[in-house]
Amino acid sequence: MKPLDPIKEERIIEAVFTIAGIHGIAGINIARISKEAGIGVGSIYTYFKNKEELIQAAYVSVEDKITKEMYAGFDINIPVKISFKRIFMNTLKYRLRHYNETVFIDQYVQSNYVQLNFDKQIKDFEIKNSSLYDLIQKGQKEGVLVMFTPFTMICYIIGAIRSASNGIAQKFIPLQKQVIDDCFNMMWKGISS
Template sequence: MRPLDPDKREKILKSVYMLTGKQGLASVTISGISKTAGIAAGTLYIYFRNKEEIVQLAYAAVEDKMTQAMYRDFDINIPVKQSLNKIYINMLNYRLKNCDETIFIDQYQQSGYIQINFSKQLAEYEKQNKPLYNLLEKGQQEGIIKALDAIILISFFDGAVRSCSTGIIQKLFPLNKQLIDDNFDMIWRGIS
């Protein structure tokens, strides 16, 4: 048997992001994915069993890429506020540069798909985001971060970054340094 082509697999996943960005996750179909990817539906089934598997793997792939981007140049040894700002800037930049993936991940997390392997996904999320968990714990030990469960703080942080990026993408407000600084200041005041 011939090995699977990783480029075709990537085309399939990118098609899911693109279609979600245009029409929403609920409207994504196997025929739409295969047409957008330029791959026959039968070939698509060689790579994936069904739409649910494609969506699950698309989520895992984009979550992995976003997480890698978030922690680029991260250093827990610098002050907590400065480290958190670095994560914020990286996350915001990733979301703004990858709009289709951003729409996909947001819709995925609001859909029933998130419940399919929720425990496994949460464990993977905690593992991937260990630097943020550690940073928040460091801030709590220093008395500058509220003594709340880390997942509550992370949800607040994540929600603020999502809202900011969505507002910029939808042109509700302009992308400029003042907006970026003000948004981070609100995040910081909310968790400190």
């Protein structure tokens, strides 16, 4: 059997993001993916057995990219607030540069697709975001952060970043340093003690 072409597989996944950015996750279907990627329907089924498997692969792909960017320059030894600001800014920048991916992931986590491998996805999330869990524990030990469960805090943090990026992308919030600082400070006030 001929090995699969990773470039073709990436084109298929990128097509999923493009379609999600235009039509939402509900608008994703194999015919649209085929047209957008310029790859025959039969070839798509060579890479993915069905749409659900493709959507799961797209989710893993974007989660990996966002996580890598989110922790760029991360250092557990710098002050907690500065670490959170770096994570906030890294994630915000990624979301603004990759709007279609963020539309996809935001809709994915609110869809039934998230339930297909929920336990595995939670475990993978915890592993990929161990730095954030460690940072929260450090902040709580230092008395800088409120004593909520780490997962609850992470949901709040991600929600704040999502709201800021969506507001900027939709031009409800101006893309200005002071406004971005204000968005971070509001998030920080919600998690700091």
